Amino acid sequence: MNSYQRLWDKGLAIDDQILAFTVGSDYLLDSKLVEHDIVASCAHVKMLAKCRHITDSEYQAIVAGLKDVGREHSDGAWAISLEEEDCHTAIELRLREKVGELSGKMHLGRSRNDQVLVALRLFLRQSIAEAQLAAQRCVDALNKLIAASGEIKIPGYTHMQQAMPSSVALWAGGFASELNASRELLNAADTLSNQCPLGSAAGYGTPNLCLDRQLVATELGFSAVQEPVTACQLSRGKAESAFAFANLQILTDVGRLASDLCLFATQEFGLV
DSSP states (O other), rough: OOOOOOOTTSSSSOOOHHHHHHTTHHHGGGGHHHHHHHHHHHHHHHHHTTTTSOOOOHHHHHHHHHHHHHHHHHSOOOOOOTOOOOOHHHHHHHHHHHHHHGGGGGGGGOHHHHHHHHHHHHHHHHHHHHHHHHHHHHHHHHHHHHHHHHHHHEEEEETEEEEEEEEEEHHHHHHHHHHHHHHHHHHHHHHHHHHEEEOOOOTTTTTOOOOOHHHHHHHHHHEEEEEHHHHHHHTTTTHHHHHHHHHHHHHHHHHHHHHHHHHHHTTOOOOO
C-alpha cells in the first residue's frame, strides 16, 4: 500500500516527521468519511454512465469494487494509514487493486475539492439527524414529566433564593421550549449542508464536459444542487460552524437542566 505517488508529490524525499506533523490525526478522523465518500463516488459514476462518459460495464465494475472496499473497511480488514493521509486516497488505492487503471475514471468531472465537500456534507447531514433525534428524546422526556407531574407546585428560584411560585410544568416546559429553539439551529445547519456540490470540480465547474448534477443530487438525497459552481468552495466551513453552534446551544440547555436537577436532588432542596 505504500508504493504510490501522492497527488502533491513532486518527487522529493519527504521527512517522516514532517509527514506526521502535517497529516496529524486527519487519517484517523477520516475513517468516519469512508462510507460517505464511497456512496458519493457510486452516485458520481452512475451519472457518468448515464451521460455516456463511461460504459455501463465500467460503471458496474467501479461500483462493485467500491462496495467491496467499503465492506472490507466496515469489517475491519483495512484502516487508513498515516502515509495514505486521507480516506479518499486510501479508497482509491484499494479500488485500483480490484479494477486496475479503471479506478481513475471515477475522477472524471470532479476534483478532490468537490469530492471532499460532498463526503463532509453527507457526514454532517447524518450527524445533524442524530443530534435532532437526541434532542427530541430529551424534549419528549420533559413533556412526559409535565404530563405526569406538571401540576406539582415548586418554588421558582432567583439567585438561589426562593422567589415566585412555580410548578414542575413551568420548570420543565421552559427547558423543552429552549431545546426546541436550539433544534431550529440544527435545521439551519441542515439547510446549509443540504446542497450538492459535486460537479463544481475545482471551483469553476466542467465547462467542456456535460454533467447531470441534478441526477447526483437526487441520488444522494440532497434537496438542491449548489449554484453557482463558484459558491461551493466559498461555502466551506459554514455548515460545520452552524452545526457546532447548534450543538453548543443544546449542550448549554442540557447543562442548565443538569445543574437544576443536581441542586433539586440535594437535601437542602429536596425536590427530586
